[in-house]
Amino acid sequence: xxxxxxxxxxxxxxxxxxxxxxxxxxxxxxxxxxxxxxxxxxxxxxxxxxxxxxxxxxxxxxxxxxxxxxxxxxxxxxxxxxxxxxxxxxxxxxx
Numbered sequence: 001x002x003x004x005x006x007x008x009x010x011x012x013x014x015x016x017x018x019x020x021x022x023x024x025x026x027x028x029x030x031x032x033x034x035x036x037x038x039x040x041x042x043x044x045x046x047x048x049x050x051x052x053x054x055x056x057x058x059x060x061x062x063x064x065x066x067x068x069x070x071x072x073x074x075x076x077x078x079x080x081x082x083x084x085x086x087x088x089x090x091x092x093x094x095x
Contacts, residue, residue: 030036 031040
């Protein structure tokens with residue numbers, strides 16, 4: 001059979017899994033304390049407020065750039081109707 005090794009070292013994968021498991025256990029222990037949960041909630045609220053501020057600023061900048069681009073671009077000219085009429089006339093002459 002061919003070797004199906006995809007470059008993943010089983011030892012490294014096991015160590016990574018153990019680290020992730022330990023981090024999850026530490027987070028569970030830390031959040032089991034009510035004071036730590038309150039601190040985490042406050043930090044998350046602050047991060048959300050800051051994220052909302054940044055989102056509003058980015059949106060404002062994007063709209064400003066859009067407005068600038070619209071002003072800088074030349075106006076689109078309507079399509080000429082002359083060639084279509086001329087084509088119809090030549091077709092009708094052939095009848």
